[in-house]
Amino acid sequence: MAQVTTTTYEPVAPVRRSRSLPTAGSLQWLVWLVVVGLILGPFIPLVYASIRDRPLYEAGGAFTAGAYRDLLSDTAFWHAALHTLEYAALTTTLSVVAGGAIAILVARTDLPWRKALGRLTLLPLLLPSLGIVLGWIVVWGPGGYLSSLVHTHLHLGTLDINTIPGMSVIEATRLLPVAYMTCEAALARADSSLEDAARSAGSSPIRVLRSITIPMLRPALLNSGTLIFTLSIASLGIPLLLGTQHNIQFLSTYLYLQWTNGATPDSPLVSAGAMLLLLVATLLLLLRNRMLGAEARYISVAGKAGRTAMLSLRMWRWPLAIVVALYIVFSTLVPVIGLALMSFVAFLTPLIAPWHLFTWSNWHILGSGIYLRSIEHSALLALIGGLVTTALVALATLVAHRSKLPTRKSLPFVMLYPRAIPGLIIGIGFFWAYLLTGAPGSWLRQGIWGILLAFCIRNLPFAYVVMYPTMARIGEELDRAGRSVGAGWWRTCRSIVLPLLKPALFASFVLMFVEILNDYDPALFLVRPGTEVIGTTMLDTFLQGIVGPVASLAMVQVGVTVIVLAIGTLVLKVRVTGGHDA
Amino acid sequence: MPEIHVDSLVKQFGEQRALDDVSFDVAEGELFTLLGPSGCGKSTTLMSIAGFQTPEEGRIEVGGDVFYDAARRVSVPAERRNLGIVFQSYAVWPHMTVFDNLAFPLRVRKTKRAAIRPRVVEVLDLVEMGPYIDRYPHQLSGGQQQRVALARALVYSPSVLLLDEPFSNLDAKLRERARAWVKELQGRLGLTTVFVTHDQDEALSMSDRVAVMSQGEVQQIGTPEEIYRRPTSRFVAEFVGNVNLLTGEVAATERGRIALEIAGGRKLWIDSERAQQPRAQVTVAVRPEALRLEAAETSTLNGSNTLDATVRSVAFLGDHYQYELETGDLSLTAQTPRAVFAERVKVHIPADACAIVE
Numbered sequence: 001m002a003q004v005t006t007t008t009y010e011p012v013a014p015v016r017r018s019r020s021l022p023t024a025g026s027l028q029w030l031v032w033l034v035v036v037g038l039i040l041g042p043f044i045p046l047v048y049a050s051i052r053d054r055p056l057y058e059a060g061g062a063f064t065a066g067a068y069r070d071l072l073s074d075t076a077f078w079h080a081a082l083h084t085l086e087y088a089a090l091t092t093t094l095s096v097v098a099g100g101a102i103a104i105l106v107a108r109t110d111l112p113w114r115k116a117l118g119r120l121t122l123l124p125l126l127l128p129s130l131g132i133v134l135g136w137i138v139v140w141g142p143g144g145y146l147s148s149l150v151h152t153h154l155h156l157g158t159l160d161i162n163t164i165p166g167m168s169v170i171e172a173t174r175l176l177p178v179a180y181m182t183c184e185a186a187l188a189r190a191d192s193s194l195e196d197a198a199r200s201a202g203s204s205p206i207r208v209l210r211s212i213t214i215p216m217l218r219p220a221l222l223n224s225g226t227l228i229f230t231l232s233i234a235s236l237g238i239p240l241l242l243g244t245q246h247n248i249q250f251l252s253t254y255l256y257l258q259w260t261n262g263a264t265p266d267s268p269l270v271s272a273g274a275m276l277l278l279l280v281a282t283l284l285l286l287l288r289n290r291m292l293g294a295e296a297r298y299i300s301v302a303g304k305a306g307r308t309a310m311l312s313l314r315m316w317r318w319p320l321a322i323v324v325a326l327y328i329v330f331s332t333l334v335p336v337i338g339l340a341l342m343s344f345v346a347f348l349t350p351l352i353a354p355w356h357l358f359t360w361s362n363w364h365i366l367g368s369g370i371y372l373r374s375i376e377h378s379a380l381l382a383l384i385g386g387l388v389t390t391a392l393v394a395l396a397t398l399v400a401h402r403s404k405l406p407t408r409k410s411l412p413f414v415m416l417y418p419r420a421i422p423g424l425i426i427g428i429g430f431f432w433a434y435l436l437t438g439a440p441g442s443w444l445r446q447g448i449w450g451i452l453l454a455f456c457i458r459n460l461p462f463a464y465v466v467m468y469p470t471m472a473r474i475g476e477e478l479d480r481a482g483r484s485v486g487a488g489w490w491r492t493c494r495s496i497v498l499p500l501l502k503p504a505l506f507a508s509f510v511l512m513f514v515e516i517l518n519d520y521d522p523a524l525f526l527v528r529p530g531t532e533v534i535g536t537t538m539l540d541t542f543l544q545g546i547v548g549p550v551a552s553l554a555m556v557q558v559g560v561t562v563i564v565l566a567i568g569t570l571v572l573k574v575r576v577t578g579g580h581d582a
Numbered sequence: 583m584p585e586i587h588v589d590s591l592v593k594q595f596g597e598q599r600a601l602d603d604v605s606f607d608v609a610e611g612e613l614f615t616l617l618g619p620s621g622c623g624k625s626t627t628l629m630s631i632a633g634f635q636t637p638e639e640g641r642i643e644v645g646g647d648v649f650y651d652a653a654r655r656v657s658v659p660a661e662r663r664n665l666g667i668v669f670q671s672y673a674v675w676p677h678m679t680v681f682d683n684l685a686f687p688l689r690v691r692k693t694k695r696a697a698i699r700p701r702v703v704e705v706l707d708l709v710e711m712g713p714y715i716d717r718y719p720h721q722l723s724g725g726q727q728q729r730v731a732l733a734r735a736l737v738y739s740p741s742v743l744l745l746d747e748p749f750s751n752l753d754a755k756l757r758e759r760a761r762a763w764v765k766e767l768q769g770r771l772g773l774t775t776v777f778v779t780h781d782q783d784e785a786l787s788m789s790d791r792v793a794v795m796s797q798g799e800v801q802q803i804g805t806p807e808e809i810y811r812r813p814t815s816r817f818v819a820e821f822v823g824n825v826n827l828l829t830g831e832v833a834a835t836e837r838g839r840i841a842l843e844i845a846g847g848r849k850l851w852i853d854s855e856r857a858q859q860p861r862a863q864v865t866v867a868v869r870p871e872a873l874r875l876e877a878a879e880t881s882t883l884n885g886s887n888t889l890d891a892t893v894r895s896v897a898f899l900g901d902h903y904q905y906e907l908e909t910g911d912l913s914l915t916a917q918t919p920r921a922v923f924a925e926r927v928k929v930h931i932p933a934d935a936c937a938i939v940e
């Protein structure tokens with residue numbers, strides 16, 4: 001019984017702590033201040049600029065509501081607003097209906113190849129949107145490759161992409177994945193036994209779809225619809241490339257053109273317009289948050305994936321699979337092929353076989369001047385921006401979910417906010433912020449770092465949305481254990497939480513790299529000669545009527561994006577698309 | 583080894599009062615158990631001692647150090663309290679080997695490199711996990727992970743050990759062994775320990791003293807025998823094992839005992855130190871195994887506190903038999919080690935086995 005143990009139970013030295021180190025509390029406050037300051041800070045000069053009677057860089061000036069009065073009495077503004085409304089409504093309807101339909105097909109039926117089709121549907125989220133739009137123009141634009149082909153051989157007209165419906169179709173293909181992801185996730189979460197029960201009670205599959213599946217999807221449809229509406233109101237690329245040539249103005253282009261070509265450059269009027277847009281976007285975001293709360297109450301979490309009884313499509317299986325596949329081909333593949341082709345020919349026309357027009361010059365030109373500079377800048381920004389944003393968001397997520405900071409609860413909302421803010425508002429906001437912050441501001445304004453900061457803030461919600469679910473899965477007792485054995489907050493985060501978060505950190509970096517590489521609209525307001533990035537150069541060059549180098553630039557974006565994503569998924573085993581249903 | 587003083591803790595979660603004036607003292611080297619149903623505030627109490635919950639009111643002192651004092655606005659951060667905690671989920675860090683899990687607290691304390699490995703090996707041997715030093719947690723069974731968690735909580739020789747339902751994730755066999763083993767280790771090291779469980783068997787078999795909690799309040803504190811034999815409230819009586827509750831009116835009072843008039847006008851004498859008002863309503867608790875049961879025909883039981891009863895059902899439960907009895911309109915449960923083969927029986931309720939619960 002008397003077991004002899006040699007163990008001496010002697011106290012180890014107690015925790016020693018050097019007094020000079022900053023406490024965890026001050027680090028947490030610092031992170032909070034930096035994040036909140038960088039995200040919300042730029043709106044302060046924007047508000048200020050909108051209620052002055054002249055641009056901020058001019059001496060003197062007084063407070064006035066004149067800018068708002070001018071804006072609201074400008075008929076061009078109201079025309080632009082109407083166009084925007086029509087455009088956003090059409091885009092939202094198209095992408096929600098089609099996205100929801102594809103989600104049901106993939107998640108609830110026996111559609112052939114449904115897994116692969118589902119993944120491919122997500123592609124437009126990650127491919128450079130500006131490049132894809134240029135691809136559409138090359139292929140379907142007036143005198144485009146396929147539109148001419150159809151016209152001359154079949155004597156049929158094609159949808160004119162220079163009209164509001166035409167632009168909506170393109171915008172809808174860009175934003176459809178948002179609706180698809182939200183609906184697919186909702187269906188995967190939802191308990192399919194409701195549907196099974198209705199089936200076994202004798203309802204026909206169509207009946208089940210109509211009376212159970214679709215009502216169950218309603219919160220997801222509303223939620224993603226609101227987000228898509230917000231994003232299409234703010235869209236600048238498609239309206240600028242397709243609308244301006246035909247004098248169709250939207251709010252975004254109206255403001256952009258006022259900014260660049262207006263009688264007074266950078267007029268308070270633009271800031272006032274941006275403020276109105278910001279207000280609308282914020283209201284929509286608040287609406288969406290309320291709906292999300294409601295959704296959480298309705299969704300039953302009991303669903304177990306894998307045991308879902310699939311709805312049989314019978315004779316419709318293959319036709320529907322082909323429809324979805326054709327959609328993917330036409331929305332994604334054809335524009336990319338068009339771009340690739342365009343980059344290797346002097347000009348693209350169905351009248352002459354492309355190999356007669358073959359040329360390397362569109363690629364050669366990338367090796368010098370503004371093109372090379374833009375590529376270098378974009379690569380550098382994507383790399384540094386990816387690292388910095390990932391680090392900052394990791395810290396902020398730790399503070400938001402693993403600290404006792406009194407203000408921590410505000411962080412998730414603040415970090416998701418930029419997703420709802422139009423890129424042009426971020427651009428204008430940072431423009432004024434740099435202008436008003438003296439030497440550091442002017443240093444940022446002179447170089448590419450000002451653009452980097454705007455890109456990082458714009459895309460930061462994706463990093464948070466990638467990190468949060470992983471963070472939530474790391475049990476709180478793991479870091480409590482760290483604290484209990486004597487490690488402080490930061491030591492616990494560093495040694496325990498962050499290592500466990502590593503897969504999400506990789507995913508966030510990959511996603512940030514791709515997003516920053518392909519982003520452009522905030523930069524339109526910040527770029528100056530010598531600080532161009534790929535996106536701004538593409539837009540500028542295209543608006544000057546030069547298409548070849550734009551195609552090769554877009555192909556560079558597509559190529560780098562695909563390679564980085566491939567490395568990410570194959571080597572780092574990350575799943576990056578999860579970030580997009582923010 | 584220090585003692586623990588917990589004084590008048592109050593903790594509110596929104597509208598709900600999770601802790602309502604919780605007080606207890608733990609003596610040096612004692613194994614003290616918080617026992618109660620799920621949601622009664624045990625973990626909240628333990629986490630307040632550990633520093634992961636901050637009560638609104640009260641005071642917590644360990645070994646002379648004030649950890650928390652609402653009145654003086656003192657709250658020592660969790661990492662400075664130097665307590666050893668074993669969490670319900672074990673919380674063994676999945677990305678570290680067993681060695682690294684144990685070395686981490688030492689590294690945090692800036693222990694010399696050369697001293698870390700011997701100390702880790704020593705403590706791992708203590709929990710009989712020496713051979714697993716280079717394994718990752720996912721390569722260990724639940725019981726082994728639990729030992730690692732315990733070793734990690736011991737490696738820096740904390741002043742006090744806190745255990746939050748450490749056995750609830752183990753299967754029944756393993757749980758029994760782990761209890762004995764932890765109890766033995768705790769005694770050998772003389773660790774002041776606060777132990778949380780919702781399992782009454784666990785609490786009774788391991789503890790020096792037990793505090794029974796319900797809805798954020800401490801109901802009773804005492805040794806396992808006191809809690810079991812002399813519960814002071816109906817809740818404690820019912821929560822800690824099976825019990826017969828008999829209600830009656832005080833009919834007579836003598837020195838050291840009173841007579842209750844129970845159903846059917848029968849008299850039940852019970853020992854009671856406290857004097858009772860005549861005609862007061864009193865409920866007493868009697869454990870089933872305290873009842874004596876004999877077949878009516880052969881019985882020698884006689885005199886006071888003996889009732890005639892009918893056997894309604896018998897159940898064989900391995901090491902004992904359980905009888906559901908009926909006497910008048912009174913139902914009783916009795917347990918005997920040996921079977922009583924009869925339908926008509928006599929039951930004796932010993933006066934010293936009855937505890938007044940209200």
Ligand SMILES: Nc1ncnc2c1ncn2[C@@H]1O[C@H](COP(=O)(O)OP(=O)(O)O)[C@@H](O)[C@H]1O
Pocket residue numbers: 595600618619620621622623624625626627
């Ligand atoms: N973080 C929290 N927020 C709100 N309520 C809580 C929280 N933690 C515990 N509670 C509530 O406090 C009560 C006591 O919880 P706890 O101490 O965990 O009980 P247990 O005795 O099972 O360990 C429970 O009713 C629980 O719902």
Ligand SMILES: [Mg+2]
Pocket residue numbers: 624625626
């Ligand atoms: Mg608990």
